[in-house]
Amino acid sequence: MFYAQLLVNGLVQGLVIGLAALSITLVFGIARFPNAATGDFMTFGAYSALSAHKVTGSIAMGGLAAIIATGVISLLAYLAVFRRLAERSVVALLVASIGIAFFIRAVLGVAFGHSQQVFQVPLSRPYVFGSVRITPLDLQLALVALAALALVFAILYLTPIGRQMRAVADNRDLARVSGIRPDRVMIALWLLAGSVAGIAGMMLGIKTIVTPEFGWEMLLPAFTAGILGGIGSPVGAVVAGLILGVVQEVSTPFVGFTYKIALAFIIMLAVLLVRPRGLFGRLEGAR
Amino acid sequence: MEAYFIAIGIIALIYVILSLGLTLQYGLTGLINFGHVGFFAIGAYTSALLALKGVPLVLSFAAAAALAGLAAWPLGLVSLRLRDDYFAIVTLGFSEVVRIVITSEGWLTNGVQGLPGIPRLYEGLGGSAAQLAVLVTVLAVTLVGTWIIRRIAGSPFGRLIEAIRDNEEAVQALGKDPARFKIQVLVVGAALAGIAGAFYAHYITYIVPDQFIPLVTFYVWMAIIMGGVGRVSGAIVGTAILMLFLEGSRFLRDIVPGVSEVDMASVRIGAVGLLLVLFIMYRPQGLMGDYTKR
Numbered sequence: 185m186f187y188a189q190l191l192v193n194g195l196v197q198g199l200v201i202g203l204a205a206l207s208i209t210l211v212f213g214i215a216r217f218p219n220a221a222t223g224d225f226m227t228f229g230a231y232s233a234l235s236a237h238k239v240t241g242s243i244a245m246g247g248l249a250a251i252i253a254t255g256v257i258s259l260l261a262y263l264a265v266f267r268r269l270a271e272r273s274v275v276a277l278l279v280a281s282i283g284i285a286f287f288i289r290a291v292l293g294v295a296f297g298h299s300q301q302v303f304q305v306p307l308s309r310p311y312v313f314g315s316v317r318i319t320p321l322d323l324q325l326a327l328v329a330l331a332a333l334a335l336v337f338a339i340l341y342l343t344p345i346g347r348q349m350r351a352v353a354d355n356r357d358l359a360r361v362s363g364i365r366p367d368r369v370m371i372a373l374w375l376l377a378g379s380v381a382g383i384a385g386m387m388l389g390i391k392t393i394v395t396p397e398f399g400w401e402m403l404l405p406a407f408t409a410g411i412l413g414g415i416g417s418p419v420g421a422v423v424a425g426l427i428l429g430v431v432q433e434v435s436t437p438f439v440g441f442t443y444k445i446a447l448a449f450i451i452m453l454a455v456l457l458v459r460p461r462g463l464f465g466r467l468e469g470a471r
Numbered sequence: 472m473e474a475y476f477i478a479i480g481i482i483a484l485i486y487v488i489l490s491l492g493l494t495l496q497y498g499l500t501g502l503i504n505f506g507h508v509g510f511f512a513i514g515a516y517t518s519a520l521l522a523l524k525g526v527p528l529v530l531s532f533a534a535a536a537a538l539a540g541l542a543a544w545p546l547g548l549v550s551l552r553l554r555d556d557y558f559a560i561v562t563l564g565f566s567e568v569v570r571i572v573i574t575s576e577g578w579l580t581n582g583v584q585g586l587p588g589i590p591r592l593y594e595g596l597g598g599s600a601a602q603l604a605v606l607v608t609v610l611a612v613t614l615v616g617t618w619i620i621r622r623i624a625g626s627p628f629g630r631l632i633e634a635i636r637d638n639e640e641a642v643q644a645l646g647k648d649p650a651r652f653k654i655q656v657l658v659v660g661a662a663l664a665g666i667a668g669a670f671y672a673h674y675i676t677y678i679v680p681d682q683f684i685p686l687v688t689f690y691v692w693m694a695i696i697m698g699g700v701g702r703v704s705g706a707i708v709g710t711a712i713l714m715l716f717l718e719g720s721r722f723l724r725d726i727v728p729g730v731s732e733v734d735m736a737s738v739r740i741g742a743v744g745l746l747l748v749l750f751i752m753y754r755p756q757g758l759m760g761d762y763t764k765r
Contacts, residue, residue: 283747290741442575449564
């Protein structure tokens with residue numbers, strides 16, 4: 185079955201979109217603006233992983249580098265810029281996030297050049313189930329993504345700082361009068377959002393080729409998944425990412441490879457018009 | 472040297488027309504349009520394709536403005552129902568989709584190879600006289616555009632759209648429907664961008680999808696933020712600085728040895744990013760900004 189194969193490919197792609205959307209939805213839910221630098225955080229994660237992989241030869245070390253380095257960059261962006269704009273209008277934060285995105289892309293372009301880079305991963309024989317072929321690499325990537333998701337959800341739902349983050353997302357003023365220190369929550373948020381974007385970037389880099397622009401191109405699908413899942417809903421972001429990944433893959437035979445991103449845009453418009461709070465969102469919404 | 476200044480003048484005025492459109496949309500009305508380059512691209516390709524088919528340039532320019540404005544119409548309908556930040560994402564997505572369509576539909580647009588040999592304006596005059604005539608024409612359009620936007624800003628309509636920007640609920644409470652005005656503003660701004668695109672196509676004579684990346688949108692944003700949001704003078708001063716920056720970076724590359732074009736492109740995009748962040752943080756009202764507000 186040709187479509188079963190596309191479904192499998194779509195699920196792996198969907199995990200990448202879901203992780204990126206998770207990063208967006210966390211920031212949107214807690215810091216209250218759409219972070220347009222998320223795509224370039226992903227690029228940063230991919231190059232960090234690429235460098236660590238070249239030095240150590242280990243994908244695991246690459247993943248660790250992506251998590252740490254991107255988390256730190258994301259935190260720096262918050263401390264240097266977003267924190268000081270917290271009381272300003274959403275436009276200020278949006279334009280600043282675009283500025284940070286451009287700046288990161290420029291630094292990566294100068295540091296690593298513009299030629300396409302690939303992770304040198306060993307080729308291996310795919311497992312064959314009937315007519316569906318799954319490569320061990322895809323399986324490993326899926327496991328990494330699931331482990332990352334499990335960790336994020338454990339932090340969000342099992343730790344005190346996670347509970348505080350969810351409280352701030354739910355009602356900022358109520359959280360503050362309940363004695364939650366916003367500073368700590370924001371630092372945890374940006375570390376988490378950066379690390380998640382970094383892992384997503386590394387996965388995308390392993391699946392495709394790395395260029396300084398490649399993360400930016402994921403921004404639209406990631407926003408779409410965030411909105412489809414319902415802004416501020418971590419579960420929604422992941423579910424919507426998987427749906428979008430599968431829809432994009434399965435529709436490729438009909439609409440062609442290049443229209444994947446256009447398809448994401450159409451889905452985003454449709455969701456915003458028909459059900460702006462998405463699949464799992466709360467009532468306060470896009471209007 | 473004279474030819475160089477005329478060339479710079481034409482490009483600068485094209486950017487002024489773009490920033491006038493954004494001033495109307497964001498500066499006066501508060502619509503966060505992150506997809507300006509999409510309307511610019513629609514104008515450029517519309518006029519270029521029609522002109523290559525032999526349509527007179529007057530008509531192809533009109534079609535460029537009309538089609539760009541028309542493309543803004545559905546976005547306007549969507550925008551009425553969305554919060555500002557969602558509208559920003561939608562417009563950004565729109566401009567990316569425009570570029571994807573232009574890239575993919577090779578039968579119409581010749582895809583990534585682009586459209587070469589677009590007829591120039593005033594081709595009959597030849598050489599520098601034609602260049603000068605183009606400059607005068609763009610200048611005339613810019614002045615008319617500036618005049619219209621100044622008139623709008625000072626009119627009841629202008630006060631109304633500024634009121635929408637500052638407090639939409641209050642406008643509704645006064646019995647005015649913000650929706651209609653938002654759509655009008657969006658369409659007019661997009662049509663201006665379409666005209667800018669037509670001038671661009673017929674001046675450069677060769678367009679490819681890569682000329683219409685989101686960076687262009689943020690060049691215009693940088694111009695109006697540096698100049699001072701909501702001010703026509705700000706749009707003009709900001710564009711002047713933008714041109715100094717763009718041309719300056721080209722000179723710099725010629726002077727400093729061993730810097731490749733891709734590296735320079737990186738430096739340019741990095742500088743745009745840094746300037747956007749610094750102006751937003753430290754001088755949000757821009758150089759010509761309105762200090763009496765906020």
